[in-house]
Amino acid sequence: FFASDLGPARGGPEDRPERFMTIEPAQPGAFGWLDARTLQFRPAEPWPALTRFRVTPLGGKAGTLATLLEAPVSTVPNDGAEGLEPFDEITLTFGEPLPPAMLAKMVTLELRPLPGVSGGRRLPPEEIRIKALERTSRADAPSYSLSLAHPVPAGTRAVLTLQLSADEAAAGAAKELSFATGEPFRVLAFGCRERQLPVTPSGTLYEKDQAIRCGTESPAILVEFSSAPRAISPVEARNLVRFTPSVEGLKLQTSARTLEIRGAFRRDTLYSVSILPAKLTDQRGRPLEAAGRSEAFVVFPQRASYVKWGAGQGVVERLGAQMVPVDGRGAEKLDLRIQRIDPLDRSFWPFPDRPIVTDESERPPGPGEEPPAWSAPEQNIAPQGIARHVKLLGSPPVSAIVELPLKRDGNAAAFGLDLEPHLAKIAGKGEPGTYLVGLRALEGGSLRSWMRIQATDLALATLEEPQAVRFTVTSLATGLPVPGATVRLEGTHRMPGKSVWETFVEGTTGPDGTFRWDAPGRPNVHESRSTRRISVTKGKDLLVLDTAHPPESYADNQWSKSRDHWLDWAFQPLEARGARAETLCHLFTERPVYRPEEEVHLKGYLRERVRGMLHPLAAEDGTIVVEGPGELAWRLPVPVSEAGSFYHLFKEKNLPTGVYNAHFEDKKKRRFGHVSFRMEAYRIPEFEVDLHGPDQTALDKEFQVSLTASYYAGGKGGSRPVQWRVTQFPYDWTPPEREGFRFSSDGRFSRAERFRSSPRLTKDDTTNDSGGATLKLNPAIEPTAQPRTYVVEATVTGADDQTVTSTRRIAALPAFVLGLDVARFVEHARTLSPRVIAVGPDG
Secondary structure, eight states: OOOOSOOOOTTTTEEEEGTTEESOOOOOOEEEEEETTTEEESSOOOOOOTOOEEEEEEEEEOOEEEEEOOOSEEEEEEETEEEOOOOEEEEEESSSSSHHHHHHHHHHEEEEEEEOOOOOOOOOOEEEEEEHHHHHHHTOEEEEEEEEOOOOTEEEEEEEEOOSSSGGGGGEEEEEEEEEEOOOOOOHHHHHHHHEEESSSSSSSSGGGGGOOOOOOOEEEEEEEOOOBOOOOOOHHHHEEESSSOOOSOOOEEEEEEEEEEEOOOTTTOOOEOOOOOBBBBTOOOOOOOOOOOOOOOOOOOOOOOOSSSEEEEEEEETSSSSEEEEEEEEEEEEEEEEOOOTOOOOGGSSSSSOEETTTOOOOOOOOOHHHHHOSSOOOOOOHHHHHTTTSSOOEEEEEEEEEEETOOOOOOEEEEEEEEEEEEEEHHHHTTTEEEEEETTTTTTTEEEEEEEEEEEEEEEEESEEEEEEEOOOOOTOOBBBTOEEEEEEEEEEEEEEEEEEEEEEEEETTTTEEEEEEOOTTTTTTEEEEEEEEEEEEEEEETTTTTTOEETTEEEEEEEOOOOTGGSSSOOOOOOOOOEEEEEEEESSSSETTSSOOOEEEEEEEEEEEEEOOOOOOOOEEEEGGGGEEEEEEEEOOTTSSSEEEEEOOOOSSSSEEEEEEOTOOOEEEEEEEEEEESSSSSSSEEEOOOEEEETTTTEEEEEEEETTTTTTTTOEEEEEEEEEEEEEEOOOOOOTEEEEEOOOOOSSSSOOOOOOEEEEEEOOOTTSSSEEOOOGGGGSSOOOOEEEEEEEEETTTOOOEEEEEEEEEEEEEEEEEESSSOSOOSSOOOEEEEETTTOO
16 A cells, blocks of 8 residues: 555556565565555465565565464364374375475474373474375365374373464464374273262272262162273173172173163162272273273363354444454454445445355456446345455455454353454544454364444434435434435336336435435336435445344334335335324213213214314214113114214113213224213212222232221111122333332233233122121232222112112232342443342332
8 A cells, every 4th residue: 555646546457566566485476556556466376374475565664474374174083083093193184285394393292191181291393203295186185194203092182283373473373183092991980870980990989978879760880981891791790890788689781881780779778889800801802901090080171162243234333332243262363354345335235134254265256257246226136246246355454363352261252342443544543434344263264254344423213204204314422413414215116127226315414413205105006116225424424224124113102123124115105104084982961960860961972083184973873882880781872963963861760879981882883982970869878888998909919898888877787788899900000210220020921911800800798787898809810910900899788779889999019119220331340239129019
């Protein structure tokens, strides 16, 4: 990258590159100008591994580039092989050739006794001889033989460490391979299926206070060998195991590497079990070794290391955090590359939700083999097509080995990789841009995984009206409106016989950061439009959004995901959008209280509301339904006039006192309007009814409601009929707000369900001699745990058959709610110190 124009403005080949730069040692390849200031070298052969190249630019400071060694593609024996025969040769196959002398400097071999955790011996270089194996053709992968002066003995793990870089900056980048020979044929452990202990071949197996307790219903003892023994006869098996006290009825069975012993074991009896030497061989003919102490070990092997992106694409804040999600385990470093791309180039858009993977061992397209730029109006480029275009990007502005917050022996973790210093190196700190970020595990071969990120300070939201859209652009850093931003909506325009990529709308936001667009609908049935992309531009800052992945929409007080393309509705018929016509009813009486023998005038009006305007509704004749105490109901047909009004004179004999409710029903049994009124006797009643109960109760326990019937003249209304009626309604309740706390109640049974309750309760009862009666209710038996209101009515019939009704409302609330106060964001968290509070219904 030069500071001034040295090449052709439009780029082209360079036949005399030595005028501008030199590469030592020489590497076959071609030089070419990408633009007047950028000269690129593209090698014709793969870069040789473990080589330092000195690059000297014109008038600049020379620099050194070091190549890495890729891990072997295969080994003989296989990596991680267990139970091998003693061996004295290891074969490594690589993806590219390298000098044997250089390979010898990068290889170390350590021999450790099994299980191979520690305590090894590193072989000196003179005991390892490296030789390149002959290849039948140039296309064959090169292989190298590591011949050992002495075979790896039995019971040994050979750990071969291959350094992947000769550069000090990449110290620690290594590939570790291991091979284990089989243990000698011996007894490893004894016990039962629940637990096994290491075996001492001669003497007592365990102490009394360390006795194995086997809890199986069918008692059995298992003896485990290091390898599969040959078939064991009952006589040989009896010579291997001795019991004190003796066991009758022994039954012996061998399978794989295990001897199972069954017999008439007595419960609560401590058996001493000894493993004795015997002439026994395994299936390979090796004799059983039982001369010394035999030990067993337990180790948790290291799991395979990996590193991968946590997303395929995303946005980082231009003026804020620039972290990208990474998942990994055991990888302490990774190879990072960053390419800057045109955000509107459809050859790299839309990027899939999963990262794009490229194989860097494959030859990139040569001159004349480059794929053309993607411009199909109907289809998006496939991930394989994006991968081919990635290979054309050439030298990345950033190529570095990055330290990771992972440990070689640690667990898997998800973390954020900070790209801020790398992006600042490309475009400057706080500058916008669109990039492809690629990672490659140093031990993971030649595959590189790419994700797409946008560094921007722009955010877009759309406020959707029935037939218009208001685009709102705000700043990610401040949340304030962004005036003067250009919003462009693009997509596919399909016409008879052809389709084109078209800009549907383009506008600039005003001082409030918004831009309003009238939706065109679909004026022509022979044409259609589909949205594909929304872009927002402010100066050099550019945000590009895929309409196939719209944001969540907010309507009716809730957030929901959309399955349609963002704003596709704007090119569909718009007649059905907006508020629908609504039927309204105003039903009323001339006063709220009547005597039981008086007439009730019920009057109502029907109206239709269309786009905010009310119109008289001359509907068909309907019915007024009146509901009274004691489940009484009257259905009263009424005619509806052309002005949308109706009337009925309600008068019945022997009406009970209490609350009456009325509503209007049409021919389809749809309910409209509501009015309530009371029937009260004007003459002084002979007695009164009082209901007693809590104003609030908990949902986790039962509560009691009682009544008392008392004569005004004195005395209690004993032995009088009582009818109870209990109805439940949903109750909207939240605990009192406390600063910093977020509350949650028990939602195990009602997390997202509609309100449900037991059926309406009716019960006939009789007052006792004291004029009292009691009703018990239990909210804990309800099918859901939402808060609710119990409306309890009690109707008592006097000696003159006059009824008196009393009503009480009781709110049933959660026994307590939990509040949590904890920091919503902690940059460097080692501990969390939340505050927890339990709040009852009373606050």
